[in-house]
Amino acid sequence: MATVGYARVSTEDQHLTAQIEQLTAVGCDRIYKEKVSGVKRDRPELTAMLDYVREGDTVVCCKLDRIARSTAHLLEIVEALEKKGVAFKVLNLNLDTTTPTGKLMVTMLGAIATFEREMMLERQKEGIAAAKERGAYAGRKPTARAKSADVLRLMEQGMGKQAIADTLGIGVASVYRILKGHKLA
Structure with a gap:
């Protein structure tokens, strides 16, 4: 059972030192580090870490926004970890998916993400309807x-x-x- 850390900063001129120190202090056996925007979902070190972890391991990050920039992406990561039997911890939130409170927090994040998505789709539908009424919306051009x-x-x-x-x-x-x-x- 390994404790695996994940540290990320967005640009090359930022430093990982503080995150690495925190992850080392909580006993991470291995730390995956990268300097890449969190908006990118296909981050090489994140992918490598998700491939590396095994049942019984724990993935630790310092802050939620270091591992995912959207709730939807976070939930994908947590689900992938759960399927492998891997726990997930976020140090600054004291979030731990091995505890009932941690599981509740992740479930709440999922509900909020679903709500946000439905609200966005509703606003989009209303905007399209209003644009059609004004004659300003013709839909996507049939390029093919x-x-x-x-x-x-x-x-x-x-x-x-x-x-x-x-x-x-x-x-x-x-x-x-x-x-x-x-x-x-």
């Missing part, structure tokens, strides 16, 4: 359909569906839809 002639031409030249999609910068599903519309799929 505008390339129908190119799809048909490349297909006649013997190019594969995925290659056509890549060449034209459209989805392969759009290629199939265009070909189906012309009864070629």
